[in-house]
Amino acid sequence: MALARRSSNLLKPLSTASSSSSFLNRRPFSTDDSTTITIETSVPFTGHNCEPPSRSVDTTPKELMNFFTDMALMRRMEIAADSLYKSKLIRGFCHLYDGQEAVSIGMEAAITKKDCIITAYRDHCIFLGRGGTLLESFSELMGRQAGCSRGKGGSMHFYKKDACFFGGHGIVGAQVPLGCGLAFAQKYRKEDHVTFAMYGDGAANQGQLFEALNMAALWDLPAILVCENNHYGMGTAEWRAAKSPSYYKRGDYVPGLKVDGMDAFAVKQACKFAKEHALKNGPIILEMDTYRYHGHSMSDPGSTYRTRDEISGVRQERDPIERIRKLILAHDLATEKELKDIEKLARKEVDEAIAKAKESPMPDDPELFTNVYRKGFGVESFGTDRKEVRATLP
Amino acid sequence: MATNLKRFKEFGSIFINHTNLLRRFSSSSAVLSSVDAQLQPPTTGTGKSINLYTAINQALQIALDSDPRSYIFGEDVGFGGVFRCTTGLAEQFGKHRVFNTPLCEQGIVGFGIGLAAMGNRAIAEIQFADYIFPAFDQIVNEAAKFRYRSGNEFNCGGLTIRAPYGAVGHGGHYHSQSPEAFFCHVPGIKVVIPRSPKQAKGLLLSSIREPNPVVFFEPKWLYRLAVEEVPEGDYTLPLSEAEVIREGSDITLVGWGAQLSIMEQACIDAEKDGISCELIDLKTLIPWDKETVEASVRKTGRLLISHEAPVTGGFGAEISASIVERCFLRLEAPVARVCGLDTPFPLVFEPFYMPTKNKILDAIKDTVNY
Numbered sequence: 125m126a127l128a129r130r131s132s133n134l135l136k137p138l139s140t141a142s143s144s145s146s147f148l149n150r151r152p153f154s155t156d157d158s159t160t161i162t163i164e165t166s167v168p169f170t171g172h173n174c175e176p177p178s179r180s181v182d183t184t185p186k187e188l189m190n191f192f193t194d195m196a197l198m199r200r201m202e203i204a205a206d207s208l209y210k211s212k213l214i215r216g217f218c219h220l221y222d223g224q225e226a227v228s229i230g231m232e233a234a235i236t237k238k239d240c241i242i243t244a245y246r247d248h249c250i251f252l253g254r255g256g257t258l259l260e261s262f263s264e265l266m267g268r269q270a271g272c273s274r275g276k277g278g279s280m281h282f283y284k285k286d287a288c289f290f291g292g293h294g295i296v297g298a299q300v301p302l303g304c305g306l307a308f309a310q311k312y313r314k315e316d317h318v319t320f321a322m323y324g325d326g327a328a329n330q331g332q333l334f335e336a337l338n339m340a341a342l343w344d345l346p347a348i349l350v351c352e353n354n355h356y357g358m359g360t361a362e363w364r365a366a367k368s369p370s371y372y373k374r375g376d377y378v379p380g381l382k383v384d385g386m387d388a389f390a391v392k393q394a395c396k397f398a399k400e401h402a403l404k405n406g407p408i409i410l411e412m413d414t415y416r417y418h419g420h421s422m423s424d425p426g427s428t429y430r431t432r433d434e435i436s437g438v439r440q441e442r443d444p445i446e447r448i449r450k451l452i453l454a455h456d457l458a459t460e461k462e463l464k465d466i467e468k469l470a471r472k473e474v475d476e477a478i479a480k481a482k483e484s485p486m487p488d489d490p491e492l493f494t495n496v497y498r499k500g501f502g503v504e505s506f507g508t509d510r511k512e513v514r515a516t517l518p
Numbered sequence: 519m520a521t522n523l524k525r526f527k528e529f530g531s532i533f534i535n536h537t538n539l540l541r542r543f544s545s546s547s548a549v550l551s552s553v554d555a556q557l558q559p560p561t562t563g564t565g566k567s568i569n570l571y572t573a574i575n576q577a578l579q580i581a582l583d584s585d586p587r588s589y590i591f592g593e594d595v596g597f598g599g600v601f602r603c604t605t606g607l608a609e610q611f612g613k614h615r616v617f618n619t620p621l622c623e624q625g626i627v628g629f630g631i632g633l634a635a636m637g638n639r640a641i642a643e644i645q646f647a648d649y650i651f652p653a654f655d656q657i658v659n660e661a662a663k664f665r666y667r668s669g670n671e672f673n674c675g676g677l678t679i680r681a682p683y684g685a686v687g688h689g690g691h692y693h694s695q696s697p698e699a700f701f702c703h704v705p706g707i708k709v710v711i712p713r714s715p716k717q718a719k720g721l722l723l724s725s726i727r728e729p730n731p732v733v734f735f736e737p738k739w740l741y742r743l744a745v746e747e748v749p750e751g752d753y754t755l756p757l758s759e760a761e762v763i764r765e766g767s768d769i770t771l772v773g774w775g776a777q778l779s780i781m782e783q784a785c786i787d788a789e790k791d792g793i794s795c796e797l798i799d800l801k802t803l804i805p806w807d808k809e810t811v812e813a814s815v816r817k818t819g820r821l822l823i824s825h826e827a828p829v830t831g832g833f834g835a836e837i838s839a840s841i842v843e844r845c846f847l848r849l850e851a852p853v854a855r856v857c858g859l860d861t862p863f864p865l866v867f868e869p870f871y872m873p874t875k876n877k878i879l880d881a882i883k884d885t886v887n888y
């Protein structure tokens with residue numbers, strides 16, 4: 125079956141998956157958090173119209189432990205969101221990020237909170253990566269006042285202005301031209317900041333993507349187009365929807381880089397490279413080869429258009445958290461038990477955040493009418509049942 | 519492929535499992551059975567009780583079967599589509615006639631216009647009405663004006679664009695909208711919205727065979743919820759003909775699609791208070807059947823329009839203006855509109871946003887006691 129034939133490609137980078145032999149410098153355990161450790165990415169980068177960066181990435185024990193802790197927290201958050209959805213505490217549409225954590229983590233390690241990020245609806249972990257809290261996340265998911273969008277956005281619409289996270293967008297592909305606008309503003313302000321505009325492999329086929337690419341290239345914008353290629357757009361495998369699923373080459377005149385998106389260090393290296401490139405030469409595409417473990421959204425079991433073997437194969441061979449776990453153990457930075465404890469702590473933090481979020485009230489009724497326009501520019505509307513409530517307008 | 523079908527069955531379930539008291543749909547209601555015997559579809563074959571998505575599926579099957587130049591395409595339609603409407607069609611008619619497109623609505627509609635311009639029946643599916651906007655330009659500037667600007671040399675009359683619209687209880691901002699009014703501002707296309715399975719099948723077949731491009735919005739709330747007897751064979755229902763689905767003498771209510779079942783509940787409650795309501799299903803929004811509405815308002819002297827889309831600039835405004843022009847001296851109260859609020863479609867406030875039965879009932883009383 126064609127599907128099976130194609131899907132075996134997904135496992136490709138695993139041949140060089142992190143085994144301790146692939147580390148360049150194997151260092152003995154050190155209590156110094158800032159010792160430099162050099163590791164090699166899982167697979168080489170593939171460049172399009174550009175010379176790819178080196179596979180050797182510098183890190184520190186501290187960074188390795190942070191990667192592990194942060195990804196464990198993200199993973200736990202998404203699994204908890206799954207059960208909250210099933211118990212109907214989360215309504216609306218909910219798209220989970222588990223499997224793709226390394227993209228957010230690696231990207232954040234290479235950039236600052238003054239660089240902008242804009243993404244689609246699969247946004248919970250991007251928000252967390254930008255410094256958002258679990259309480260804000262769960263509150264938003266459950267439509268509570270303590271949510272990052274004050275309960276009015278829900279799963280698909282997380283934002284964090286103070287960290288330049290321009291948020292979650294519902295219309296596939298629509299956020300990418302917006303990203304060009306952000307990048308133009310950055311360039312105009314002569315700041316050394318860039319914008320990461322993220323989209324999926326399905327979104328890559330929208331006309332807007334090409335419009336955005338052209339504008340970005342024409343005006344040398346510091347825009348980095350990050351294609352999170354998880355190989356499916358809903359139930360459609362990439363090759364069913366794209367004549368060329370080499371998304372990093374799709375920009376033609378715009379350079380591109382293919383990255384193992386399951387390897388946080390490869391992502392970090394690529395984002396660092398891309399930022400430097402974008403500030404000097406304009407846009408670049410990063411294709412992150414990644415995988416979502418969950419179905420597309422909560423109504424998709426995610427196991428009918430791809431084989432269970434494919435999913436478990438990726439989990440076993442390419443899991444972004446396991447990769448970091450192995451690195452930590454190989455460098456004797458922590459024991460297995462200590463890592464287990466970190467995961468337990470993540471679980472506890474998540475449970476506490478959920479409990480707290482549940483205490484946060486739903487938005488007040490008049491909030492239905494706020495933020496349609498700027499305060500004071502609203503229009504009059506009726507309340508619930510005209511007889512009972514007339515909303516006070518802002 | 520069977521596994522894919524199963525997946526999408528699950529997929530659709532999100533919209534249907536939700537039980538919302540505001541939206542009970544009774545299959546014995548007038549919404550499902552026409553009072554005007556003439557508008558009953560001919561009974562060709564024995565009618566089975568089926569739901570709305572199955573009725574759509576039957577219409578599509580008949581369209582493909584009866585015209586070898588008909589094609590169905592859209593995101594995931596080859597697998598049956600998110601709402602199961604195209605289940606089994608790719609298997610039956612082949613992947614060259616029922617096929618998946620990439621995720622590119624503007625391309626989908628533009629492609630459909632070209633296909634139709636070559637004399638084919640192009641049946642495009644937009645996964646949700648909320649995602650029709652990337653294709654808005656193609657519909658407004660290409661499809662609607664092709665015949666006019668080519669002096670009738672070209673047209674894309676064979677184009678039908680299907681899209682599920684409306685609230686489902688918890689769809690949030692981008693799975694709930696009712697964008698029909700945008701398209702009602704565009705001469706050159708027709709806009710059709712069915713209220714029930716039998717209507718959906720007959721109206722969709724008419725739309726597909728109609729020599730003008732049609733935007734066909736399907737009430738996704740009713741895909742599974744609405745069940746009624748539907749003739750198995752091939753039949754069409756006329757476009758641009760409204761239908762009186764409940765007769766009354768005190769006030770005329772006009773609506774379309776899923777909203778009619780809410781309006782009907784309000785009519786039933788009003789009756790308990792001695793108010794006799796006449797309920798009209800507009801079915802085709804442009805060009806719409808002014809005569810049927812006018813005749814009814816001449817009888818009752820009062821008019822209420824209800825739709826889910828925001829009240830300002832909604833199609834209710836057009837109906838109101840036209841009827842005031844035609845029946846000014848006969849009107850005994852201002853025309854009432856019970857519609858969605860002038861806010862984006864909300865996630866947490868859906869019950870407040872919606873034009874519920876109580877809001878309609880309240881407006882009926884206000885209008886009758888004006």
Ligand SMILES: Cc1ncc(C[n+]2csc(CCOP(=O)(O)OP(=O)(O)O)c2C)c(N)n1
Nearest residue numbers: 246294295296324325326327356357358649
């Ligand atoms: C314009 C538009 N069309 C269709 C949809 C419905 N839809 C939501 S997500 C999705 C698939 C997108 O896949 P991809 O870009 O690969 O992102 P992923 O979900 O894999 O992260 C589709 C078809 C939409 N939200 N917007």
Ligand SMILES: [Mg+2]
Nearest residue numbers: 324325356357
């Ligand atoms: Mg994808």
